[in-house]
Amino acid sequence: MLDAPRSPLPPAARETLLAALDAGWADPRRLHREGRQARLLLDQARESVAASLGARADEVSFHPSGVHALRTGVAGLRHARRRVGTRVVTSAVDQAVLVHEAHDADPATAPLAVDPLGRLHPDTLASALAGGAPVAAVALQQANGEVGTTQPLYGLHAVCRSARVPLLVDGTSSLGRVAPPSAWDLLVGDAATVAGPPLGVLAVRTGTRFDLPGPRWEPEHGREPADPWVPAALAAAEAWRQADHARAEEDPTARALVDRIRAAAAAIDDVDVVGDGTGRLPHVVTFSVLYVDGESLVDALDRRGVVVASGSACTSSRLEPSHVLAAMGALTHGNVRVTLPLAAVRPDRARDVDTLCRELPGVVAQLRARLGVDGL
Secondary structure (H helix, E strand, O other), X not given: OOXXXXXXXXXXXXXXXXXXXXXXXXXXXXXXXXXXXXXXXXXXXXXXXXXXXXXXXXXXXXXXXXXXXXXXXXXXXXXXXXXXXXXXXXXXXXXXXXXXXXXXXXXXXXXXXXXXXXXXXXXHHHHHHHOOOOEEEEXXXXXXXXXXXXXXXXXXXXXXXXXXXXXXXXXXXXXXXXOOOOOOOEEEEEHHHHOOOOOEEEEEOOOOOOOOOOOOOOHHHHOOOOOOOHHHHHHHHHHHHHHHHHHHHHHHHHHHHHHHHHHHHHOOOOEEEEOXXXXXXXXXXXXXXXXXXXXXXXXXXXXXXXXXXXXXXXXXXXXXXXXXXXXHOOOOOOEEEEEXXXXXXXXXXXXXXXXXXXXXXXXXXHHHHXXXXXXX
């Protein structure tokens, strides 16, 4: 299994979830004993996740998904700063939801260009903030979940600070797999990144202007109309805690496995390994194969017991080309994306990498021969 944006729960998180079904099932807003116990467990989960993110518990809210948390974060910044402007600045390699939010705010504003490795230069951001309509917020990723490239967040945050514009950092592909950044005004994560249940997390730095439109809710600091399911919050907190504890060992091991994949793919003629080879997430790699479409590669590898992905990481459609690869000037077809699961979930993942590296040259040759393009 080498396609792990979603994974089975780690053993410790699964045990936490099962125990929480008995201990935390009640409505945390009720005043009876079971409700008070659920509230206590929810508060403990929030404190644990906040510690993993480098935030305060009173800054953190839980949401149904990472995408939901992203949209909530953008909406809160835009509404709070509506007298300044409604424009949202993002890059061409950010998640589709952020690109769409920026387009909805100002259809005339294009996402910022990145270099061939997928990195946004601070000077590019500075130019965008200096000209054009006033900006409500900047929303950028910590690292790209499709090609792995990390962004120079500290330089980008310094530009935002200088322009007095808040920075929302999308960590839905990175938080838990790498250390959390400290350069943010809003920070968004997803427990699914650390093999937890799909639970979005939004941290709003104290002092940041944030106000959602519409009615004022009570749950989650007024950011959600309902409280989260307490067992899911506890399982997410445990998954994050386990990932933090294992990171010192997990990071170099995952990087070594991805380096093997990068080398095996690069050794094949007309195969382009995209993204930064060093400044990257430890568990993500994408490569593009000339002359062959991605679906054929995925299907052929699947028949050999290797589960990988293709297409855009920001859409469920298999036929949707990757806007990330297009923005980097890379091939948008014939791409294969590997997202390594955590060792706690897939202890034999090295065997899957062995199989991929062994089978890939033959699969590419076979598909090219079928198309009559082998040896070109």
